[in-house]
Amino acid sequence: MTTPDIDNINVAAFDPMPTPDEIHARLPLTAVAARTVRDGRAALRGILDRTDHRLFVVVGPCSIHDPVAGLDYARRLKALADEVSDTLFIVMRVYFEKPRTTTGWKGFINDPHMDDSFRIDVGMERARRFLLDIAELGLAAGTEALDPIAPQYLGDLISWTAIGARTTESQTHRELSSGLSTPVGFKNGTNGDVGIAVNAIVSASRQHSFLGINECGRSAVVRTRGNRYGHLVLRGGDGRPNYDTVSVQIAGEALAKAGLPVNIVVDCSHANSYKKPDQQPLVLENVVNQIRLGNRSLIGAMLESNIVAGNQPIPDDVAKLADLTYGCSVTDACISWETTEKALREAAARLRDVLPGRQ
Incomplete structure (x- = not known):
């Protein structure tokens, strides 16, 4: 018996979605890609466990909207990652989902054609294709976990996961993180908390049971073991930065009081750079200075970077999408590739003789 007057009254349609197994069958994990993911996760665990002295840096576009330009960026980043691999472990930022306070483009998975057609089925498959291409280059990928179902489709290609400032307080995302196979960075709240x-x-390190889906797309009770590789990401809040020495010290004390490893990552973007992309290298330079002066809690950094500096709006007219500037962000503004190279090379040079002594 149907009850249209009381059931799903605000739902317009249920469109079919391929199962994770079906997407995996079309785009299977290759041996090279699997090795990249395993090695990436192992390196990050080593850094968090202090058996690997390197600093890890998650760097890349604010969001992926053009896979061609994204792969172009990835090839450049892979060459740079190899160059500085003795000091920095580079993870490419590959964000497909964008949380929105009100409205706006929700990302490549949700609306891959950027025309409000919301072909999530197409977006999910194209996102997996892109991650495969990145992994086959030998470059580890990091992303933000937003939709709790997406990891079943993409999780085997991810080496590092972020939980954003808007979702860190969400029970759903804490439970999800407890079952993820990657280290997880939790950002402080938007208010800086x-x-x-x-x-x-703490929550993600514990066992949880919650409702989800399995590889076949069936509803399942997901029972997790807990994830012991959670760590703190400082991104500022309420328009104020929190990467200074005092803020880092206070954050470290809060972690220690909770019985957690004192592992801190600084997001050089967002409030830490007052949303001014050209200040991101200055934030990274400050992180390097703190490490050189003896800080042992800072183990990573994040940068929003693209081929071309700045950002651009998505045109309302679909016919004008072809006029978008190649390699330029359509979400938050980024630093250019040239600025990225310079910042990371300088950081590696200044940390090369310091980091081995921190193990």
């Missing part, structure tokens, strides 16, 4: 992220790390 570090306690929210500390609580999230």
